[in-house]
Amino acid sequence: MNIFRLIQGQWGLTRDAEFRKDPWYILAANRVVDAGFGKPPKGFFSNKLDEGVIIPGLVNSHSHIELSSLKDKISPGSGIVEMARRIQAERAKISDIDIRNAAITAVQEARSFGTFYFCDTINDTEFASFIKGLPAFHGNRYLELLGFKNPSDSERIAKIKPMLEEDMTLLPTIHSVYGSSPTLMNFVREKARSTSISFHLLESPEEIDFMHNTGAIVDFLKSINQYTQHREMSNKSIVDYLNQMGMLSFKKLLLVHLSSARREGIAELNELIPHAAWVLCHRSNKHLGIERTNWEALKLSPMKLLLGTDSLATAPNLSILHEMRAIEQTNHFSTSELWKAATYDAYEYLEISTSRIPYYFFPGALPEISSMCQVRAQELI
Ligand SMILES: [Zn+2]
Numbered sequence: 001m002n003i004f005r006l007i008q009g010q011w012g013l014t015r016d017a018e019f020r021k022d023p024w025y026i027l028a029a030n031r032v033v034d035a036g037f038g039k040p041p042k043g044f045f046s047n048k049l050d051e052g053v054i055i056p057g058l059v060n061s062h063s064h065i066e067l068s069s070l071k072d073k074i075s076p077g078s079g080i081v082e083m084a085r086r087i088q089a090e091r092a093k094i095s096d097i098d099i100r101n102a103a104i105t106a107v108q109e110a111r112s113f114g115t116f117y118f119c120d121t122i123n124d125t126e127f128a129s130f131i132k133g134l135p136a137f138h139g140n141r142y143l144e145l146l147g148f149k150n151p152s153d154s155e156r157i158a159k160i161k162p163m164l165e166e167d168m169t170l171l172p173t174i175h176s177v178y179g180s181s182p183t184l185m186n187f188v189r190e191k192a193r194s195t196s197i198s199f200h201l202l203e204s205p206e207e208i209d210f211m212h213n214t215g216a217i218v219d220f221l222k223s224i225n226q227y228t229q230h231r232e233m234s235n236k237s238i239v240d241y242l243n244q245m246g247m248l249s250f251k252k253l254l255l256v257h258l259s260s261a262r263r264e265g266i267a268e269l270n271e272l273i274p275h276a277a278w279v280l281c282h283r284s285n286k287h288l289g290i291e292r293t294n295w296e297a298l299k300l301s302p303m304k305l306l307l308g309t310d311s312l313a314t315a316p317n318l319s320i321l322h323e324m325r326a327i328e329q330t331n332h333f334s335t336s337e338l339w340k341a342a343t344y345d346a347y348e349y350l351e352i353s354t355s356r357i358p359y360y361f362f363p364g365a366l367p368e369i370s371s372m373c374q375v376r377a378q379e380l381i
Contacts, residue, residue, distance in 0.1 A: 004028055006044035007380060009054040011367040012037065017339035019367035023054055030381055031355045032056075052363040053372055054380065055339075057116035058320040059346035062198065062256045062279040062308025065120050065137075066127045069094045069102035070313040077289035080204045081216040087313060088224070100130060102312075107136045110318035112376045114360040117352060118318070119198055119254060119279075119308070121173065125163055128170055140350065142173040142198045145184040148226045153183040164191060174247070176200040178210050178217045182232045182245060189246045196252035196350075198279075202238060202265065203257035204290055211238055239268045248273050252349065256308065259285045259292045266297045274302035277349050280341075282327045284310035295332040304349050305333070305341045325369045335369065 004026050012023025014037070024040035025032045040046065073090045074083050107118075118139035122128045123146055131137050143164070147156055164172055172188045174180035176199055180188075188197065202208075209215025213229055221227035233241050242248055253276040255269070269276065278298060285292060298305070309315040309323050316322070324338045333341075347357065360377035 004033065004044055006040055006046040007054075008040055008046060008048045009361065010049070010051045011053040013053075013055045013339060013343065015344060017336045017344065019053070025054070025359060025380070027381055032357070032359055032381065049361055050363055052361055052375075053365045053367050054359055054361050055114060055372075056343050056347075057358045057360060058114045058342045059117045059119075059306070059350065059352070060110065060115050060139075060309055060318055060320050060323075061119045061254060061277070061306035061346060061350070062281055062310060063118045063120045063318050064122070064311035064313075065103045065106060065118065065131060065318070066099065066122050066124060067091075067311035067313050068106035068318075069099045070311065071102070071316075074287070074313045076287055079206070079216070079288055079290075081206060081220045083288060083313065084220060096126075099127065103127075103131065104134065104136070106312055106318050107134065110320070111136060111379075113317075113319040113321045113373065114362075114377045115318060115320045116358050117346070117350070119350065121198060125160065128163075129167075132167070132169070138356065140171060140196070140198075141169065142171050144173055144175050144179075145188060146175045146179050147184060148179060148181050148221055149228045150181055150183060153181055156184070157187050171195055171197070173197050174199050176203075177207060177233075177238050177241060178221065182230050185245045185247055189249070193246070193250050195250070196254065197247070197250045198254035198256060199247075200257055201242075201255045202261040203259055203285075204288075205260045207238060207260065211236065211241070237265065237268075239265055239272070243272060248276075253277065254279050254306065255303070256310075257281060257285065258294070258298065259290045261294055261298075263294070263297050266294060266301055269303065270301050277304040277306045279306045279308040280327065281308045281310040281315065281323070282330070283316065283323060284314040286326070287314045295330075299332070304345055305337070306346050306349065307338070307341050319373075321369060321373055325373050328369055338369075 007025045009023045020037045026034040121142045210217040256279045258278050309318050320342045359380040362372045362377045365372045
């Protein structure tokens with residue numbers, strides 16, 4: 001008996017991220033083993049699908065699934081400091097079971113529009129174990145070591161160490177220059193530099209003020225008793241500080257946002273870490289009222305563009321297809337560039353094995369992002 005079967009469709013995505021007619025896929029039990037366009041190979045049990053579009057699964061390169069229960073809790077135009085304040089206040093009110101149920105719903109919703117892989121940043125160690133065991137979850141889990149003021153650092157590290165030793169797929173990371181202290185950075189660097197790191201960088205202009213010991217982030221940290229002046233930071237730009245701390249010496253870096261990065265900062269990053277990726281979470285930036293003016297500088301950067309959503313606190317869902325629709329409307333990237341960022345560039349950068357990639361069928365859809373956003377996808381395998 002032939003263990004393979006062949007599926008033919010109407011529209012499929014090419015490796016160059018363009019749509020072409022008459023795709024075919026050879027499926028083994030749980031993966032696509034070969035694919036092409038035009039006349040399919042003979043000798044297989046064949047199944048022709050109705051009209052519609054077939055794509056390989058999409059990658060969400062930055063999410064916080066743990067915050068899914070905070071949907072609609074952050075008002076538009078809040079900015080990052082008000083967001084941080086609200087997240088802190090709201091989280092305390094929500095039970096673990098509600099956090100987990102909201103997480104499951106959010107992952108399933110994203111999957112029903114073709115998003116199958118997440119680079120997820122987690123703050124709570126128990127949630128990190130929960131999401132690992134969730135059958136619908138695939139992806140990288142980054143455990144964020146949050147805390148800017150020293151006294152509790154050693155306690156935090158001591159708590160986290162055994163967990164990282166036991167669970168090698170859990171990657172420690174920092175939150176941002178204002179969310180993690182130099183001591184936490186040192187720990188993360190020594191633990192994870194040969195793997196990858198994912199952190200928020202230059203999401204808002206307030207981060208630049210912060211490096212000068214002033215502004216809304218300083219006020220916020222003071223209000224939660226988390227502010228101190230670290231000597232490592234004095235008189236440095238954000239990029240210089242991170243570089244001096246060894247936080248740019250990682251095999252892979254996911255620099256999330258860069259929405260407020262200026263031309264000179266981007267030039268420095270290009271020089272120091274051309275092998276990094278930057279993650280665009282456009283809907284989240286818009287929701288917080290952050291306007292990006294560096295589109296062209298980032299388009300010219302050697303750093304790889306990947307796409308993320310951030311959390312449901314600031315984005316309506318974790319679906320990368322919907323994120324692509326929002327970015328497409330800005331006219332800053334071609335549709336093909338967006339498809340690449342959501343599929344083949346992400347697979348390559350994140351080293352996602354082709355055998356792990358599911359394929360999705362959007363019945364009745366045209367090969368256009370906006371049309372595909374209108375229908376729920378079926379998983380082919
Ligand atoms: Zn984030």
